[in-house]
Amino acid sequence: MLLLGALALAATLAPLVSPYDPEQTVADPFLPPSREHLLGTNDVGQDILSELIYGARISLTVGSLAAALAVGIGTTVGVVAGFSGGWTDVVLMRIVDLVLVIPFLPLVILLAAYLGPSYWNIIIVIGVLAWARPARVTRSQVLQVRSLDYVEAARAMGARPVRVMARHVLPAVLPLAMAQFIVAASNAILIEASLAFLGLGDPTAKSWGTVLYYAQVRNAFLSGAWVWWVLPPGLLITAATLGFALTGLSLEERLNPRVRRARAS
């Protein structure tokens, strides 16, 4: 959680913390790290460190919001479908099937043409297209929990479905939602740049993904530049994902009393 906090703080205070304006050409292009430019300069002479600090804003926002949207919808649908069964389940699951087979790239190109560039569009597109997998995975877990003896017993005793869902089903799917959130968040951070270049976002805005993109297309892998141009954004994405995972780990303890109990026994 500290990790995430530090990244978020850097993002918020970007204008104060970052040594340069990341949009200005402040030196020659392709400079290696030096005292003036701790991570060197990129292909148009912008300070890479400043790019990364500013980039945290878009990457963290897109990553967390898109993942929250996808996993939120997915978990809700999965729980409702798995728990209620019957026609609700059938209809929801067939919608999931449909969403799963929508061709992603053509849809994005199409949306880019009609929606135009905006970061909300990126978040919504990722969220709306990525909820179907979590929904299926969650449902499978719910099916299992539902058939556990004590859950069946609770239902048989006439406990209100909402209460059963809240008491027994939700705690069981929350860890799973956490896992899906980690996966979805890191994917969203990575995919943001490609969507920006397909016309859904601003390709000139700084994000970890676009920094990586330019490092890749300007052949940083072939020169020594990958050490200061490719590795730092990559590690930042890892750090953010790790931040999500660790936050989840500590939440897990607090939210899921049964895990605590299991450890105590």
Added chain:
Amino acid sequence: MRALVLVLISALLVLCAPVPSPGQAASLRMAIGRDEGSLNPYTYQSGYPGWNLMTLIYEPLFAPDADNIPRPWLVRRYTVSPDGRTWTLALHPNIRWHDGRLLTADDVKFTYEYVRSHTHSRWTPQVRLIESIETSGATTLVMRLSAQSGGFLMQPLADLPILPRHIWEGVAEPRRFNDSTGSGPYRLAEMRDGQFYRLVANDAYFGGKPKVREITLPIVRDATVTFTALRAGEIDTTSRALSPELVAEFEKAGGLKVVRGAGYASTILQFNVEHPILKDVRLRQAIANAVNTRLMVRLLLLGYGVVGSPGYIHPDSPFYNPSVAFAASKSRAVQILNEAGYIDRDRDGIRETPDGRPLRFNLLTLAGNPIRVRGADLIRTWLRDVGIDARVVAQEDASIIAQVWPDFDVCKGRNFDMAVFGWSAPVMNRATNLRDLFHSDCRYGTINIGGYKNSEVDRLGNELAATAEPARQKRILYEMQKAIAADLPVHVLFYQDGIYAYRPERHDAWVYQKGQGIVNKLSFVDPPRR
């Protein structure tokens, strides 16, 4: 996870047993970036390198030399009537198809008629002027034109490859016909979609022995991987131009040679001249002044390029008019804007037109070309400095084309403000290129995507198309460049140099064709003797 890594490493070790590759000195491995169909005139895919590779297998009557001047190739002798409308061509007598049959005047006549009835966008328009073709004997033919033409020798004569009649006769859908029997110095021995091509020297080639016995063309999709493979010796060269940032390193690397020459491909800032605000030439001049093309070449190309000429023509071209220079100046940009009444009245940092519309534009660019996206980004920041708001929108090619050049048909209009765009090298080569680029009638100005209109340019363009005499062509082109430089329907940003790297130990007889690069027929075979 450690266990996983160990398992993987040991699995890799098992697979890593060295397998010696039989080092055939007479073979060359040249990576290309994409599939190129079955490399016949109807199925090759890209103008470069697809067209260049196709001409190793199929040959036109004439062929451009290293200076892009058409020279007789399959043709041994030719005469043109004084009115320029009757061309009499005599072929070399001993040219054979890869299957052993003789190539005759009959094949030539067949080809020219075939492309007329079977649409191909490159060849079909080229033969429009031909009225009739008659053969006499196996090697002689006479072509009659409906009018004199400035570009006939270049296109189709030095462009349209001849097809074997005995194979293509009766082929109704040529784009689904994947035969590759040609007459060129190489024959297609093997091809795997998405994997590689293998070309083998044609021993019976009429022009002599090709310089490389076998050319393998692996398809390597990614540029970085291509250059990694080149440096590691997995390939000997590539049709990809070397990225500027790699030049210094590859020049130092052992076993590699780097050649550099003028590149005729252009990168331009295209204006929609019909746009209600951008139609003002003063505004376009102000924008051009704000854009520091010199710095662009230094930053984006690391100096490996030439600053754009406002008359479009590359300074190395014989048609370049040196009097149309342009030097950008930010203060001049501000001055023009102020004088023309574009002033920021509401103090939001963006100027408005005298009637209050803000100078706010979309700047389109192709997402697949990082240099252009970066160029658009630089333009955006420079325009912001003078009070113009440009929003960069990057999309994949087809989406951009749909706005800039709907359906590839200038007659269908346009739907954009500004775009960082570009034209490939052959556009610079055509004698009539400035007419294609700037004629206001969309039937002639087929790539006038900005909708530029200037009756003087139209008149000059028509004159150019009907002129076959080089000196007069040059005079007309000088005039046209002057007119275009004054109107700035496009602002030419730069021409990127062609830089190519190869392993000289495998093949060192590369010929740099001016403005085009090293992947051309002259690198593999000498011109036939008369």
Added chain:
Amino acid sequence: MDSAVWRFFAGRGAQYLLVLALTVALNFALPRMMPGSPLVFLAGEDVGFLDAEQRAQLYALHGLDQPRWRQFLTYVANLARGELGYSFQRGRPIAAMIGERLPWTLLLVGLSLVIATALGAALGALAAWRRGSAFDLGTLGVAVFFESAPPFWLGMILIAVFGAGLGWLPIFGAATAGQALAGWALLVDRARHLALPLATLTLINVPGTLLITRYSMLSVLGEQYIATARAKGVREQDVLRRHATRNALLPVATVFMLNLGYVASGATVVETVFSYPGVGRLLYEAVLNRDYPVLQGTFLIITVSVIAANIAADMLYPLLDPRVRRR
């Protein structure tokens, strides 16, 4: 057959047919709704020089002059006859083009899925069991690292180390270009070309399964019957194997089946980095080139396999966990 079972299958069949019909329509409509024209691939380069008549001819030749609904009917009719048509760009039958690419994709993506699922499930189960231990945290860290590593990045690092650096493995293609090999040599050549893309793809795919396994095990480990089993003194390994693992199987199986459905769609990034001739690349290029027939054909195959995998998953649940009854 039991009539209840029969009704079950008939009902399911109708549902899936509906989904399939909707996706076939979608696969037809989506490509055509994208901005941009396939003309350049119908006509070849220099397409701007065509006059109106030649353009009309080309469109007519490919049936693109027809109204959309008629194009759709033609497409469905051809589909019913099992005809996928010809690629605009390559002028080849689509069945043949996909047929060439599919084996490579099945080899690469299929193999990687099996390895990644096995590794991911095993490591995830162990991590959950030793929750909070160094092993758990270490595994989690490494998993998060690979999960967040851009596939391109990972591929390039493998290329730099094992390909260009050590020179052990080839870095592009699925086979040595233009060499006729046979028997053992052929097998070794293919395996060497497969190694790096397979490693990349597997490293990317392990974390997903690992995380799902770990977290779904955690929710099971808290259940009362596990606590009971432990309290009754059942050996730890037995609890792990018999009770916990088995009960975490459903989500893992779901993820596996989901991924299995997508095997046929290939792995675009990895196929591009390593120039591997799979379906992913074919599809990606067809999108950019607006090659409608190829898009329709490929999407159809993906659709069918995803749906088939989902059906299979639903039928697997009761087998994996008898308590989950069919409804």
